[in-house]
Amino acid sequence: MLTVTDLNKAYEGKTVLTVPKLTVPPGIHYFRGSNGSGKTTFLRIVAGLLPFTGTVLLDNTYDSQRQPVDYRLRVNYAEAEPVYPDFLTARDLTAFVAKAKRAPAGQVDQLADLLGVTAFWTQPTRTYSSGMLKKLSLLLAWLGRPQLVLLDEPLTTLDVETAARLFDFVHQQVRRGVSVWLTSHQDVALTGLPITATWQISTGTIHLTSDAFTG
Numbered sequence: 001m002l003t004v005t006d007l008n009k010a011y012e013g014k015t016v017l018t019v020p021k022l023t024v025p026p027g028i029h030y031f032r033g034s035n036g037s038g039k040t041t042f043l044r045i046v047a048g049l050l051p052f053t054g055t056v057l058l059d060n061t062y063d064s065q066r067q068p069v070d071y072r073l074r075v076n077y078a079e080a081e082p083v084y085p086d087f088l089t090a091r092d093l094t095a096f097v098a099k100a101k102r103a104p105a106g107q108v109d110q111l112a113d114l115l116g117v118t119a120f121w122t123q124p125t126r127t128y129s130s131g132m133l134k135k136l137s138l139l140l141a142w143l144g145r146p147q148l149v150l151l152d153e154p155l156t157t158l159d160v161e162t163a164a165r166l167f168d169f170v171h172q173q174v175r176r177g178v179s180v181w182l183t184s185h186q187d188v189a190l191t192g193l194p195i196t197a198t199w200q201i202s203t204g205t206i207h208l209t210s211d212a213f214t215g
């Protein structure tokens with residue numbers, strides 16, 4: 001469903017990631033790697049948020065750089081450590097992203113209830129704990145009708161009850177055909193999700209480590 005070709009990413013002239021060719025089928029994909037290996041860089045590239053050279057193509061149709069609007073309607077991303085303008089509330093940010101992502105009616109309320117964001121809906125984000133910021137970022141990542149949702153470290157700072165509800169919801173979405181990629185320094189088995197394949201990011205590139213492809 002997603003193909004990466006001739007990817008090269010450098011920061012300040014120093015290459016951190018080189019991926020000659022990578023094809024990731026639908027399903028739940030786990031990207032692991034040590035600190036600084038390039039997981040966030042890779043997810044941000046796939047999310048269409050970082051400049052790079054090469055091609056990222058969704059479903060052999062949507063090029064992240066040539067058709068950024070169509071592409072980003074289909075690929076959503078939740079940051080590992082979300083940062084928002086501190087005067088905005090969950091309600092403000094959700095309204096903005098819901099419009100951009102063309103969220104269907106009722107979706108915002110459903111997700112806000114699921115993730116417990118309703119409890120601090122009108123508070124400015126400067127008053128949020130790290131877990132509250134995480135819940136908001138996870139809500140934003142499901143808005144619209146994404147085909148691929150990228151979750152960077154979804155387990156960190158999330159309370160156990162919310163995590164259970166989130167991963168139950170993720171599993172439902174996967175059964176409906178949505179693909180999910182995630183990174184985690186914690187045991188990914190904690191998500192309870194059936195992982196399609198695990199990928200290792202190291203020495204500046206990406207390799208498949210286990211190939212279940214059961215999805």
Ligand SMILES: Nc1ncnc2c1ncn2[C@@H]1O[C@H](COP(=O)(O)OP(=O)(O)OP(=O)(O)O)[C@@H](O)[C@H]1O
Pocket residue numbers: 011012016033034035036037038039040041042080
């Ligand atoms: N804005 C930046 N400017 C310069 N170098 C950067 C920048 N962002 C990341 N890097 C470098 O790119 C490499 C990959 O970083 P990245 O954040 O993608 O790693 P990561 O695998 O997500 O790490 P972690 O597990 O610690 O979150 C690191 O060497 C890092 O120092």
